Amino acid sequence: MxxxxxxxxxxxxxxxxxxxxxxxxxxxxxxxxxxxxxxxLASPAAIHLHGDGMKRDLYLSATLQRSVRKLYNDLCRGQAPLDRKSLQNFLEVEQGEAQDKVSETLTEDTYKFEQFLEVWWRQFGLEIERPASSDKDLTKPITNYFINSSHNTYLSGHQWKGKATVETYKRALREGCRCVEIDVWDNDASPSRDKSLAESARDSSRSERSMRFSANTLHTAGVHMKRVVDNKIERARKFLGVEKVHSHSPKCSKFDISGPSSGYRNELALGHPDADVDSDETVGSQYGASRRDTALTRDEPIVMHGYTFTQPIGFREVCAAIREAAFETTDLPIIVSLEVHALADQQERMVDIMREEWSGLLVERPYEALLNGTIPRLDELRNKILIKVKKATSSTENSMAAGSLSPNLGTVDYDSGSGPEDDRSPKRPPPKVPICENLSNLAVYTHSEHFMNFESSAAKTPSHIFSISENKILELWESKRDELFTHNRHYFMRAYPKATRFNSSNPDPSQFWRKGVQMVAMNWQKWDEGMMLNKAMFSGENGWVLKPAGYRSHMDESDSTCHLSHRVFDLIITVFAGQHIPLPEDMPRHESHSFRPLVKCELHVEKPEKRSGSPGEGGIRLRSIEWDKQTGSGRTDHPEFGADSRELCFRDIPRVEESLSFVRFRVEHEGSRFVPGGNRVAWACIRLDRLATGFRVIPLMDTDGRDSKGVLLVRVAKNYRS
Known part of the structure; x- marks a missing residue:
């Protein structure tokens, strides 16, 4: 049958x-x-709290609840409810809370489980990252701070074909960036441009003049070609009736540039478990304007990535956007790094525009109280905009430079923030453009200088800034590390990404901070390892982080890197469980039962062989250390990690400067471990000196750098030794 x-x-x-x-x-x-x-059944369930006479619901997954209840039972030692002395010992010793606050908070003799949660979770908090100091020292010269910096701030994607938009400036500034970059070019529609070109080419051959004209019109032709192709594709799509689909991937030319949410979730896991942390509709509406072409004023300069297919925006529009967002979240100053490719007439228009748009904010002349070129303190520059640009050269040098405007002639401008090692085509390096006097005068405390060596007179000028590519800085560290470190204790240096980073990837910025480099220019449009470290460095710091003592200029000249306060330490992180871990991008919600998340933990600390002095100082053979560990895999988006594979131990880490070291967490899907770039689903990164000890909750960010609802419950133990 x-x-x-x-x-x-x-x-x-x-x-x-x-x-x-x-x-x-x-x-x-x-x-x-x-x-x-x-x-x-796997979704978080409510635990009812009744502290202060108010009812609150705390939603915890079954896996998190099991871990928290086990902790409570262990503290009770079989004698429930929990007595006050045991809770006080837990808060002070395990959690590292202040004794005075603990004594004031604990008013009961015993605590049931819900009361324990009310005190521990609600009143002391489980944040993994300790807050930044509320009384940060702002009295040091500005060269004594690390500065949150961006590279090619106007771009929203790929270095050669991404779109220029003012929204990237607003986002970066609102997220704590304090050094932005503007590439300024002549507006090809400007009548005065032809006159300037003619005057500068008066004594040159006809072939050289044609080369000069092509130098500044190549990018315009590229933009026009891209628009023609885009229009043809759009007409074909409409004719065929194909629906337009936008990806959130950086590979898509119209991906979401919103970046991470600026707010930190203090009320972690409170409220309904399905409540959204951020609204995509808000993000979309906020940045929708960047997807529209902007009308450019005919006689004003433009902003774009030269010799590429990027679309331009107006310089005035950029200045207006900077004024709008510059001091919304902090009054600490910003530095505007100008890379100038415009000729003299348009440079004068730049000065007029900046004075108009930044009236009352722009530092235009030295402060009278500061003599002999002294650099101001950070607190003396509140609500101020500093200009970084080259100084004007002599009239003789100007005439020589004017005769070398062709990209194939003359001297390449290394010090304007970009050069042949930057992301421009190596076949067409930017020509050297003389800076007019009025624009030059705006570089009061931050002027660009071309790096030749550390013994030059330029290297001793208090206001100078060397902009050097990441590769060149690493070369200098191998050959001139003591000179490099000493220079950066007293003067500014800026690192920018190497030429091959066409996809807007980033270097590890911590390797440059440890060399004293104040500004590491990052591609904010790419959320990769470098940007994770950058976010951790400046979290809650309003874009300015005071250097460690041995890195600052007020120390004695005899002080060197060997006297810095490095300590040996052990770090043990136990990962218990998670909740609302973001699913892989290609995994439907109803298949979350097949999700196998695992947690990888990586230490970003200075390796002994990278420090000043010879490797293996004193002839001691250095022991190999594993810098990354991982747990076994859990199940579903509410995972629990087995006792045999959840402890991640890093022992005997030598000579750590914790304010320049980081611990990074990556949550990956075990099932896609062989898919390149497709296994990471969430991450978190914390500066080591801000890493809280005890039982803590790690809030996770998604792969686009935005807050998610995902959290991990962990225990952190640190042991430092001299």
Whole structure:
């Protein structure tokens, strides 16, 4: 009979086939209901708190609840409810809370589980990152701070074909960036441009003049070509009736540039478990304007990435956007790094525009109280905009430079923030453009200088800034590390990404901070390892971080890197469970039961061989240290990690400067470990001196750098030794 039924569907009557279809549909529906029930049971459940006479619901997954209840039972030692002395010891010793606050908070003799949660979670908090100091020292010269910096701030994507937009400036500034970059070019529609070009080319051959004209019109031709292609594609799409789909991937030219949310979730996991942390509609509306072409004023300079296919925006529009967002979140100053490719007439327009748009904010002349070129303190520059640009050269040098405007002639401008090692085409390096006097005068405390060596007179001028590519700085560290470190204790240096980073990737900025480099220019449009470290460095710091003592200029000249306060330490992180871990991008919600998240932990600390002095100082052979560990995999987006694979131990880490060291967490899907770039689902990064000890909750960010609802419950233990 079973064989007959198995063969029946092919020759069954319509009514019989209909009956089988109905039963099959019901079976599938039943299976879906079972899966949904499983997901519902795994969803966070409410724990009712009643502290201060107010009712609150704390939603914790079953896995988190098991870990927290086990902790409570361990503290009780079989004598529930928890007594005050045991809770006080837990808060002071395990959690590192202040004794005075603990004594004031604990008013009961015993604490039930809900009361324990009310005190521990609600009143002391479980944040993994300790808050930045509320009384940060702002009295040091500005060269004594690390500065949150961006590279090619106007771009929203790829270095050669990404779109320029003012929204990237607003986002960066609102997220704590304090050094932005503007590439300024002549507006090809400006009537005065032809006159300037003619005057500068008066004594040159006709072939050289044609080369000069092509130098500044190549990018315009590229933009025009891109627009023509885009329009043809759009017309074809509409004709064929194909729906337009936008990706959130950086590979898409119209990806979401919103970046991470600036708010930190203090009320972690409180409220309904399905409540959104951020609204995509808000993000979309906020940055929708960047997707529209902007009308450019005919006689004003433009901003774009030269010799590429990027679309330009107006310089005035950029200045207006900077004024709008510059001091919304902090009054600490910003530095505007100008890379000038515009000729003299348009440079004068730049000065006019900046004075108009930044009236009352722009530092235009030295402060009278500061003599002999002294650099001002950070607190003396509140609500101020500093200009970084080259100084004007002599009239003789100007005339020589004017005769070398062709990209194939003259001297390449290394010190304007970009050069042949930057992301421009190595076949067409930017020409050297003389800076006019009025623009030069705006570089009061931050002027660009071309790096030649550390013994030059330029290297001793208090206001100078050397902009050097990441590769060149690493070369200098190998050959002139003591000179490099000493220079950066007293004067500014800026690192920018190397030429091959066309996809807007970033270097590890911590390797440059440890060399004293104040400004590491990052591609904010790319959320990679470098940007994770950058976010951790400046979290809650308003874009300015005071250097460690041995890195600052007020120390004695005899002080060197060997006297810095490095300590040996052990770090042990135990990962218990998670909640609302973001699913892989290609995994539907109803398949979350197949999700296998694992946690990787990586230390970013200075390796002994990278420090000043010879490797293995004193002839001691250095022991190999593993800098990354990982847990076993859990199950679903509410995972629990097994006791045999959840402890991540880093022992005997030598000579750590904790304010320049980081611990980074990556949550990956084990099932896609062999898919390049497709396994990371969430991450977190914390500066080591801000890493809190005890039982803590790690808030996770998604792969686009935005807050997610995901959290991990961990225990952190640190042991420092001299």
């Amino acid at each position: 079973s064989k007959t039924r198995a063969m029946a569907p092919a020759g069954q009557s319509p009514s019989r086939r209909h009956t089988l279809q109905v039963h099959g549909t019901e079976a599938i529906s039943s299976l879906k209901r079972a899966i949904n029930l499983t997901l519902l």
